Amino acid sequence: xxTASNPLSDISPExxxxxxxxxxxxxxxxxxxxxxxxxxxxxxxxxxxVVVLGKSGSGKSVxxxxxxxxxxxxxxxxxxxxxxVTKLDHDALDKIRVKIGFLFQGNALYDSMTVRENLEFxxxxxxxxxxxxxxxxxxxxxxxxxxxxxxxxxMPEELSGGMLKRVALARTMILKPEVILYDEPTTGLDxxxxxxxxxxxxxxxxxxxTSSIIITHDMNCVRNTADxxxxxxxxxxxxxxxYADFERSADKKIKQxxx
Amino acid sequence: xxxxxxxxxxxxxxxxxxxxxxxxFSTGLKPRFEFRELLNQCYIIGYKxxxxxxxxxxxxxxxxxxxxxxxxxxxxxxxQLPVMVGIAIVREIGPVITALIFAGKIASSIxxxxxxxxxxxxxxxxxxxxxxxxxxxxxxxxMATTLMLxxxxxxxxxxxxxxxxxxxxxxxxxxxHLFFTQVFHSLEFSDALPAFVKTFFFGFAVGMIxxxxxxxxxxxxxxxxxxxxxxxxxxxVVIFIIDLLAVQLTDLLGLN
Numbered sequence: 001x002x003t004a005s006n007p008l009s010d011i012s013p014e015x016x017x018x019x020x021x022x023x024x025x026x027x028x029x030x031x032x033x034x035x036x037x038x039x040x041x042x043x044x045x046x047x048x049x050v051v052v053l054g055k056s057g058s059g060k061s062v063x064x065x066x067x068x069x070x071x072x073x074x075x076x077x078x079x080x081x082x083x084x085v086t087k088l089d090h091d092a093l094d095k096i097r098v099k100i101g102f103l104f105q106g107n108a109l110y111d112s113m114t115v116r117e118n119l120e121f122x123x124x125x126x127x128x129x130x131x132x133x134x135x136x137x138x139x140x141x142x143x144x145x146x147x148x149x150x151x152x153x154x155m156p157e158e159l160s161g162g163m164l165k166r167v168a169l170a171r172t173m174i175l176k177p178e179v180i181l182y183d184e185p186t187t188g189l190d191x192x193x194x195x196x197x198x199x200x201x202x203x204x205x206x207x208x209x210t211s212s213i214i215i216t217h218d219m220n221c222v223r224n225t226a227d228x229x230x231x232x233x234x235x236x237x238x239x240x241x242x243y244a245d246f247e248r249s250a251d252k253k254i255k256q257x258x259x
Numbered sequence: 260x261x262x263x264x265x266x267x268x269x270x271x272x273x274x275x276x277x278x279x280x281x282x283x284f285s286t287g288l289k290p291r292f293e294f295r296e297l298l299n300q301c302y303i304i305g306y307k308x309x310x311x312x313x314x315x316x317x318x319x320x321x322x323x324x325x326x327x328x329x330x331x332x333x334x335x336x337x338x339q340l341p342v343m344v345g346i347a348i349v350r351e352i353g354p355v356i357t358a359l360i361f362a363g364k365i366a367s368s369i370x371x372x373x374x375x376x377x378x379x380x381x382x383x384x385x386x387x388x389x390x391x392x393x394x395x396x397x398x399x400x401x402m403a404t405t406l407m408l409x410x411x412x413x414x415x416x417x418x419x420x421x422x423x424x425x426x427x428x429x430x431x432x433x434x435x436h437l438f439f440t441q442v443f444h445s446l447e448f449s450d451a452l453p454a455f456v457k458t459f460f461f462g463f464a465v466g467m468i469x470x471x472x473x474x475x476x477x478x479x480x481x482x483x484x485x486x487x488x489x490x491x492x493x494x495x496v497v498i499f500i501i502d503l504l505a506v507q508l509t510d511l512l513g514l515n
Contacts, residue, residue, distance in 0.1 A: 068387050094389040108384035112372075122388040175388075 020079075021046045021179050021211035022067065027076035029062055036062050037073070038235035042213075044179075049205055049212045051222045053246075053257060054232035060215040061105070063232065064181040067213070068102050069093045080179060098126050101177035101210075105184040107168035109156040116152045119143070119171050126175060142170040145207070146200055162193035166200065173204055180205075182214040186221045198224035219257060222246075231257075279471045286391070287398030296399045304365055304400070305407030312415045315360050320348060320419035324426025341433070344423040345442030346450060353416040354454050355502055358461035361408055362494040366469035369400050370490030373473025374483035382474070397474060401466035408462030409455060449514040457505040461498050468494040 022044040029037040036059035044050045054060045065071040067078050069085055078085045083096055109118050119139045123130065130138070143149040146166035156164060165185065172180060185201065186194035198221050205212055214225055222229055222243055229246050231238045231254060239246070239254060246254055324344050331337045373396060376382050385392040424438045469490040476486035 070383055070386060090391070094391070097387055097389040100387070102384075102387040104380050104384060106380055108380040110376075110381055110384070111379070122390075125388065125390050 019045050021048075021081060022213070023077075023079045024063075024067070025077050025079075027063070027066065027078065028074045029059070029066060029071065030074055035235050037066075037076075040076070040232070040236050042230050042237055042240075044211050044213060046211050047205070047209045049201070049214060049225050049227045051214045051216060051226035051229045052232050053217065053222060053229055054215075055217060058232050059235060060232055061183055064102070064183060064213055064215055067181060068097065068100055098175055099178045101172035101175070101180040103165075103168055103172045103180065103182045103185055105187055107156075107164045109164060109168055109171070111156050113156075114152070115143070115148075115154055115156070115159075115167050118156070118167065119174050122171065122175050138174060142174045143167070145173065145204060146170045162189055162196065165189065165193075165197055169197070169200060169204070173208065176208060178210060180210050180212045182212060182216075184216055184218075185214065186216065186218045191220070194218065194220065195224065197221075201225050217257070275475070276468070276471055279475075280467055282393060283398060283401055283467065287394055287401065289394075293395050293399050296395055297402055300399045300403035301407055304403045305410060308361060308364055308407070308411060309414065311364060312357055312360060312411045313418045316353070316357065316415035316419035317422040319352065319356055320344065320422025320424075321426040322422075323347065323352065324423040325429065328426075328430060337431070340427055341423070341438045341441040342445040344426075345420060345445055348419045348423065349416055349446055350450050350454050351502075353419055354412050354458050354461065355498065357412045357415040358408060358458065358465070358498045359495055361404075361411060361462070362465045362498060363491055365404060366465045366472075366490040366494040367487040369404075369466065369469030370473040370476070371483055371487040373397075373470060374476035374486035375473075377474065377476055378479065378483060393474075397470040400470050401463060404466030404469075405459055405462040408465065409458040412455070412458045449509075453505060453509040453514055457501060460501050460505070464497045464501060465494045468497060 020043050022042070024040060024042045027037050027040040028035075040063065042050070042052070052060050052063060062071060066073045067080065067085065069088070073086055076086070080096060080100065083092075085093065085096060088096065109115075110121065113121065116139055119142055120135055123135050123138060127135075139152065140149055143152055146169055148163060148166050148170065151159060151163060151167065156167070159167060169185075182201065185197050189197065201212070201214065202225055204210070212225075214221065216222060226243050228240065229243055230240045231246070233239075233253060239249070239251070241249075247258060249255065324340060327343060328337065328340060331340055331343070373382070376396070382392045382396065385395060420439070420442060424433070424435060427433050427438060472486040472490040472493070476482040
């Protein structure tokens with residue numbers, strides 16, 4: 001049992017000191033009187049996909065925005081590879097952000113740039129010593145990973161929803177991050193495309209040995225991608241376990257996600 | 260009650276803009292500089308605004324000359340038309356009208372562009388990729404507007420004077436050489452310098468307000484529209500306030 005109140009009580013703790021990529025402890029975040037996260041805790045092991053499941057508005061996106069430093073938590077610690085990101089200044093945060101990829105729910109591709117320029121943008125800012133030839137090779141490699149090498153000179157507006165998501169995923173992966181945060185990667189996609197995105201997430205995780213936190217309420221995405229699942233409810237981590245543990249659970253609050 | 264709220268909003272907004280401006284000086288001017296993006300913005304903001312500034316400047320010079328002529332004819336000083344038009348354009352009308360046209364085109368464009376980037380999380384995407392979006396998006400645009408408006412004003416003044424030359428020649432015949440000799444003989448250093456210097460402040464205000472409105476716009480398409488609109492209105496008002504202060508200052512310095 002990971003916590004005293006974990007309804008999946010038959011699950012043994014998975015935390016192994018020294019192997020964790022992200023350790024979140026006692027995280028609290030509120031907006032005015034509205035408490036979003038209350039003593040939230042979660043550990044993500046290296047090379048593990050953890051899905052954070054929760055209803056809309058439960059604070060899932062707030063959680064990953066705190067991890068990447070877009071939001072400052074009120075209290076608690078978030079250690080990424082041992083460094084507490086809540087204590088870092090802007091420059092130090094920028095350095096650790098190179099190790100963390102973030103896939104936005106709305107893709108957030110720069111709409112004034114071509115696909116190539118979108119992918120080159122992070123490379124140009126961090127890998128100064130790369131020649132144009134090397135940059136081109138990395139861009140094509142990233143696009144080939146998502147099966148879209150032919151779109152390299154297109155503008156984002158010329159791509160479909162699924163293609164935009166895959167290009168965004170390619171941009172997220174281009175700096176070879178060690179941790180990737182996915183904000184609702186399959187929302188708004190048809191089931192076939194959503195499945196393709198799920199498969200890409202798993203494929204890229206295996207290829208580059210990344211650790212991931214995937215925020216979703218799409219149970220197909222959970223089943224396809226999760227090594228481990230955490231349920232965010234009322235601001236805290238209500239339960240943690242594997243997808244099978246969740247599926248077997250008799251807990252009413254867990255079962256409602258499978259109905 | 261509503262009045263009190265408006266006053267609070269006004270001072271709140273003023274404080275926020277002051278804070279945003281302070282951030283420009285504390286963060287935006289520190290290395291590493293975004294030279295490539297600055298050049299790109301100078302091209303977009305400066306070069307691409309030239310046709311509009313040129314056209315409006317030409318019409319302004321032409322119309323001003325045509326409107327002034329009857330009054331000068333009544334007083335029997337028609338020959339002074341190039342002098343009057345030249346001083347009016349170089350000292351006041353050229354910089355202010357150019358700045359207002361510039362504000363209409365550029366402040367709205369910056370407000371809408373950054374507002375749209377904010378709504379679609381592109382600014383957040385830039386931040387999580389380890390790029391400082393304030394330096395990349397705001398500092399470059401503010402520097403580009405500050406540098407480009409004086410250049411555009413000089414060009415706009417020149418085109419405006421050419422419009423005035425055409426205007427003079429509609430009813431009489433004045434040679435190109437005579438017209439410009441009269442204009443430049445009547446102008447002094449103290450006419451041109453303060454007018455030129457204040458355009459840097461106009462440009463800075465346009466860039467800063469456009470960026471502030473876009474960068475801090477609220478979520479949604481309505482927020483983007485509102486950012487573009489309020490950027491134009493506020494920067495136009497600020498241009499007049501700066502102009503008023505500049506006139507007072509040059510008066511105090513004995514440059515008028």
